Amino acid sequence: MSADAELDSFIVVLDKQLTAVRRAAPDPSALDPELVIPALESVGVLDLALDTVELDNSLEWLSSVIRTCARFSPSIAFALASRFAGQRATRGIGALSPAAAVAGGDGGAAWRATVPGLFAPQTVVLLNRAEVAARVVTWDVGEIGASVRRTGLIDADLRTVTDPAAAATEPTLTGEQARIALFELDLLNASVGLGLIENAVATSEDYAANRRQFGQPVATFAGLAAILVEMRLRSSIVAGLLTAALGGQRDGAELVAVTGRAGVEVCLDAIQVHGGYGYIDEYPVAGMLRDAISLRARGGGRRAAVAAVAAAHLPSR
Numbered sequence: 001m002s003a004d005a006e007l008d009s010f011i012v013v014l015d016k017q018l019t020a021v022r023r024a025a026p027d028p029s030a031l032d033p034e035l036v037i038p039a040l041e042s043v044g045v046l047d048l049a050l051d052t053v054e055l056d057n058s059l060e061w062l063s064s065v066i067r068t069c070a071r072f073s074p075s076i077a078f079a080l081a082s083r084f085a086g087q088r089a090t091r092g093i094g095a096l097s098p099a100a101a102v103a104g105g106d107g108g109a110a111w112r113a114t115v116p117g118l119f120a121p122q123t124v125v126l127l128n129r130a131e132v133a134a135r136v137v138t139w140d141v142g143e144i145g146a147s148v149r150r151t152g153l154i155d156a157d158l159r160t161v162t163d164p165a166a167a168a169t170e171p172t173l174t175g176e177q178a179r180i181a182l183f184e185l186d187l188l189n190a191s192v193g194l195g196l197i198e199n200a201v202a203t204s205e206d207y208a209a210n211r212r213q214f215g216q217p218v219a220t221f222a223g224l225a226a227i228l229v230e231m232r233l234r235s236s237i238v239a240g241l242l243t244a245a246l247g248g249q250r251d252g253a254e255l256v257a258v259t260g261r262a263g264v265e266v267c268l269d270a271i272q273v274h275g276g277y278g279y280i281d282e283y284p285v286a287g288m289l290r291d292a293i294s295l296r297a298r299g300g301g302r303r304a305a306v307a308a309v310a311a312a313h314l315p316s317r
Contacts, residue, residue, distance in 0.1 A: 062188060126161070
């Protein structure tokens with residue numbers, strides 16, 4: 001619960017809508033975006049970044065919505081994070097259907113990024129972590145890079161986008177605007193990660209409570225209980241960091257570096273809790289791991305985030 005009763009009520013309504021979609025879905029573990037998007041539209045989620053921009057706690061609203069959505073579909077939550085960050089970064093310049101993404105990263109071209117195409121972006125804010133710079137690129141929907149089939153975040157319709165004029169043009173946003181946009185995207189992507197982690201923890205705890213061996217729930221076995229506790233502790237650490245970041249007490253690179261690793265570790269633990277069942281499609285945890293690995297890469301890569309933390313907090317030579 002937050003200190004904002006209106007936000008809490010909104011999240012309750014959103015959770016009920018998404019729960020209804022899940023119950024009606026043929027495969028509750030892989031929600032079809034065509035079913036989820038109308039539910040999001042019905043409660044006014046898609047343009048929430050613009051509708052809440054004047055609120056003092058606008059980022060808390062967006063983070064809470066994305067965190068909730070990620071418990072149902074990390075792919076859709078990731079696309080929402082990109083959309084929200086793009087809407088906030090381009091407000092005032094009349095950008096059409098914006099999205100934002102971190103460019104460059106571990107070995108990538110400085111102005112190439114993987115962008116979710118789910119909401120058909122026509123404007124892409126490319127954010128370079130190393131340079132703390134941004135470029136706003138207008139794209140025709142049909143010209144955005146072809147959808148690339150990836151194993152994680154598959155329903156986000158990930159596409160590779162490059163600014164071909166980056167070397168010859170000035171940055172579109174100021175350095176301060178780029179810094180703010182990068183921080184906000186990091187925070188929202190970390191919210192996706194936390195929602196995914198919370199779902200992995202809840203799924204594993206439910207499985208362990210209901211799976212019985214030798215007449216006892218497997219959750220009572222010391223080894224599995226220890227794994228479940230470690231998963232919950234990691235979730236609490238990420239939640240604490242996210243709260244601190246919302247209060248301006250943590251930087252975005254630190255947040256995504258910790259969240260990315262925690263997401264993968266929690267999902268690996270979830271597979272271990274499920275035993276052999278963790279590797280088959282009938283159980284959702286293997287898909288969660290694929291999403292966690294993909295999400296970790298989408299912040300520009302862990303090495304880039306760690307380098308940014310080092311540059312900000314460690315003494316230089």
